[in-house]
Structures are given as C-alpha cells and as structure tokens.
Amino acid sequence: MVVKHLRLVDRPASATARDALLRRGKRIDVATLLDDAVLRAQETDVPGRAAVSGFTWEPHDSGTELWYPQGVTTSADATGSGAAGTSGRNVVVVSWYAHEGALRNGARLTFVDLDTLHYRHVLLVRARRTPWGVCILPVPIHAGGIAWYGPYLYVAATRAGVYVFRVEDLLELPPRRRKGVAGRLGYDMVLPVHHRLTSRGRDAGSRVRYSFLSLAHGLPDTDSPPALVAGEYGGVGKTQRLWRYALDPETHLPRRGADGHATPDELHPDQSPRMQGATVLDGTWYVTTSQGRGNAGDLLVGEPGAFRRHKRVLPTGCEDIAAWPQRRQLWSVTEWPWMRWVYAVDADAWPGPVAPPPAEQSGARPIPPRPPASGAAPS
Structure with missing residues (x-):
C-alpha cells in the first residue's frame, strides 16, 4: 500500500548545536x-x-494547571536494547504538555520507577546555535503520545509529525549551565531533540495529525518486529485515522523504502471519534476514547472496522495507551487536575467482538433438517 500523504521525511536537528549542548552537562x-x-x-x-x-x-503535580499529562510508554517497549540504560528496572514514562504558555514552556517527560514510585521530570529541549553560543529552547508540542523502542523515544507532535529523542542523551545540567527555558523553569534534567520525522501531505483536504503514538507488539512466538502505531484525535468533521509503520530492529527506526522515506504498511480511515490512544498486543488493537471531563472513557477492543466498545470502563480524561506484553497489561494515563492517574488494565479481561457462528461467518445458508422417512412419525 502506498500512502504518500503519510510518508515520513527525516529532518535532522543540528548535530553541532546538540553536541555543544551535551558538553554543558x-x-x-x-x-x-x-x-x-x-x-x-x-x-x-x-x-x-x-x-x-x-x-x-x-499534590503539586496532581493539581497543576501548567502541565497536563498525555502520553505513556514503558520500559517493556525498550526490552532487548542495552542502550535503554534501565538496569532491569520497571519504568513508566509519561509525557506532559504545557497547558499555559505552551510556546514558552513546551513539553516534558516524567520517568517513574514502578517498584519504588520515585519519579523525576525531564524537560524536552531544542539546541540552537547563536552568535553568543548555544541557546536552549522548548519543544512546543502537545506530546499526545510516546513510544520507546530501543534507544529512541518517539513523541507525537500533531501536525509537526514525530520528534525523536535518544535516551542516552539524558543530560544533567549544573546550576551555572541552566540557561534559557531550562533555567527559567528550574529544570536540571533535559533531553535534546535528535531528529524529527515529518509528513506534509494532505488527504481529503486535511493535514495529517499525529495525535498519539505507541509500540505495536506482534503475535507471540513469531519473529515479527514491533511496529509504530499512530492515529488522530478527531471530533465531528475531522479525520479519524489509524496507521502503522514497520520498524527496523537493527536501527530501531521506521523502515525506509527505495526513496529513503518511511511509508505506513497499514492505513485505517473512518475510525472512532475522540480517540486518545491506540496500541496493539498479540494482533489485537486496543483504543481509548474520551467522553469529556467528568465522564468515564470507553475501551475499544478488536481491529479497525470491527471493534467491540466497552463503555464507561476507563477513568475520566483517559489519554494514551501502551501495552506491557510480559504482564499482559495495558497502561494508560488521565489528564484532568486532581483526577490524574497512571493505571494498568488487564488486557485479557476485555475481549474483542464475539465471532459469528460458522455458517454466518462463511455466508452459507443454514441447512434445514431432513424430513422424516415416509410413514414415520415426526419426532
């Protein structure tokens, strides 16, 4: 399938500016x-x-109006890569966007040790060279979804595409080096952009929106590599699509075609309104949909075009979703102040659509019973 309007194009960040920033801490x-x-x-x-x-x-994070949680991923997505640097810990990562002053404050990640529940915030930044040195700028994105594959963290950036960060670039800044937005906001930990993946095409007059991201885990006992799942949040009159890219297990980046660009191998238009996140576990899709503040969310299970909707089973303000295959769990996050939770869902407790009977499934008409033999009394 060729989907040119979803083709990803590399936009590398300035390597010299990023390297100069990395030397600061x-x-x-x-x-x-x-x-x-x-x-x-x-x-x-x-x-x-x-x-x-x-x-x-x-409390200060649970109730703040400055930052709203959006995306979630786990160290299970990075399993098998020594570059992840987790030392075997169970880690959950949550993305937040700056709800007030977004162009000034940008986005951040929070790393949580699931065993101790200790956590630490990391500001996402861009490095820019100026005549007076390297300037640290925010990354002004909604960060509606994240996926961790090997050494890379993929962060959804809506119409700007996908920002890619290297976990090994986690940088601790000494006080005298906290200039620009990091200094103003008091962050000692930053993560600079490595590169960006953009798609500038249109479909039916609508620009592509990367509202959320996740890692799709393949069927058990197979060699199929994970894929990058993406999709759009959309209400009435908006496109509501799901798609995914094959990932290269060697580079941990989307597979490139002959033209050097990545093109999705699946595209599913006309999906559910108000989708907030989607992931795939053992071939089954799981999608979260929100219903507005104060209303419980829905969980869709199955596959695009054939979902079973489990109504009002998720907390209000449900957002992104990620799979944890080893635990048979799904992880999600909520956004509203004082109603902010990060939580696990038993993936096996919420089935997809019930399969139709074999005759109906094949389109065959039911076979009527044979009439009784002549002279025999009907049973």
Whole structure:
C-alpha cells in the first residue's frame, strides 16, 4: 500500500548545536536518573472498572494547571536494547504538555520507577546555535503520545509529525549551565531533540495529525518486529485515522523504502471519534476514547472496522495507551487536575467482538433438517 500523504521525511536537528549542548552537562542513564529522584507517587484506587492498579502524583503535580499529562510508554517497549540504560528496572514514562504558555514552556517527560514510585521530570529541549553560543529552547508540542523502542523515544507532535529523542542523551545540567527555558523553569534534567520525522501531505483536504503514538507488539512466538502505531484525535468533521509503520530492529527506526522515506504498511480511515490512544498486543488493537471531563472513557477492543466498545470502563480524561506484553497489561494515563492517574488494565479481561457462528461467518445458508422417512412419525 502506498500512502504518500503519510510518508515520513527525516529532518535532522543540528548535530553541532546538540553536541555543544551535551558538553554543558553530564549524560546519565535512566537508572541513575531514578536513583536521584526525590519525588514520589502514591498508590491509589483508580476509578474505572477496567483499572486493576495505579498511582497518582505528588499534590503539586496532581493539581497543576501548567502541565497536563498525555502520553505513556514503558520500559517493556525498550526490552532487548542495552542502550535503554534501565538496569532491569520497571519504568513508566509519561509525557506532559504545557497547558499555559505552551510556546514558552513546551513539553516534558516524567520517568517513574514502578517498584519504588520515585519519579523525576525531564524537560524536552531544542539546541540552537547563536552568535553568543548555544541557546536552549522548548519543544512546543502537545506530546499526545510516546513510544520507546530501543534507544529512541518517539513523541507525537500533531501536525509537526514525530520528534525523536535518544535516551542516552539524558543530560544533567549544573546550576551555572541552566540557561534559557531550562533555567527559567528550574529544570536540571533535559533531553535534546535528535531528529524529527515529518509528513506534509494532505488527504481529503486535511493535514495529517499525529495525535498519539505507541509500540505495536506482534503475535507471540513469531519473529515479527514491533511496529509504530499512530492515529488522530478527531471530533465531528475531522479525520479519524489509524496507521502503522514497520520498524527496523537493527536501527530501531521506521523502515525506509527505495526513496529513503518511511511509508505506513497499514492505513485505517473512518475510525472512532475522540480517540486518545491506540496500541496493539498479540494482533489485537486496543483504543481509548474520551467522553469529556467528568465522564468515564470507553475501551475499544478488536481491529479497525470491527471493534467491540466497552463503555464507561476507563477513568475520566483517559489519554494514551501502551501495552506491557510480559504482564499482559495495558497502561494508560488521565489528564484532568486532581483526577490524574497512571493505571494498568488487564488486557485479557476485555475481549474483542464475539465471532459469528460458522455458517454466518462463511455466508452459507443454514441447512434445514431432513424430513422424516415416509410413514414415520415426526419426532
């Protein structure tokens, strides 16, 4: 399938500016980042029939209007890559966008040690060279979804495409080096952009929107590599599509065609309104849809065009979703102040559509019973 309007084109960040920024501080891995974390989330009962466990943030993060949680991924997505730097820890990562002053504040990631619930915020930044040195700028994106594959974190950027970050570039800035937005906001940990993937095409007059992202995990006992799932949030009059790109297990980047660009191998138009996240586990799609503040969300299970809707089983404000195959869990996050939870869902407890009977499935007409033999009394 050729889908030119979804073709991804590489837009590398300035390597010289990024390298100059990286020389300002000390690069650390995820394990060290969490060893120094002082903030601690709290286990809590999460409203919503599908939630089996979860936690909430410290009060200043749970109630802030400045930052809204959006995307979620886990260290399960990065399994098998030593570059992830987790030292075997179970890690959940949540993305936030700046709800107020977005062009000034941008977006951030929060790394959570699931065993201790200690967490630490990391500001996403761009490095720009100026006559006076390297300037640290925010990354002004909605960050509606994230996916962690090997050394890379993919972050959805709506119409700007997908921003790609290298986990090994986690940078701790000493106080005297915290210039620009990092200094103004008081962040000592930053993660600079590595490159950006853009798609500038239109379809039916609508520009492509990368509202959310996740890693699709293939069927068990197969060699099929993970894929990058993307989709659009859309209400009435908006496109509502799902698509996915094959990922190269060697480079951990989308597979390129002969033209050097990545093109999705699946595209599913006309999906559900108000989709907030989608992931794939063992060939089954799981999609979250929101119903407005104060209303419980829905979980769609099955495949595009044939979903079963489990109504009002998710907490209000449900957002992105990620699969944790080893635990047979789905992880999601909510956004509203004082109603902010990160929670797990038992993937096997929410089935897809019931298969039709074999005769109906094949389109065959039911066979009527044979009439009784002549002279025999009907049973």
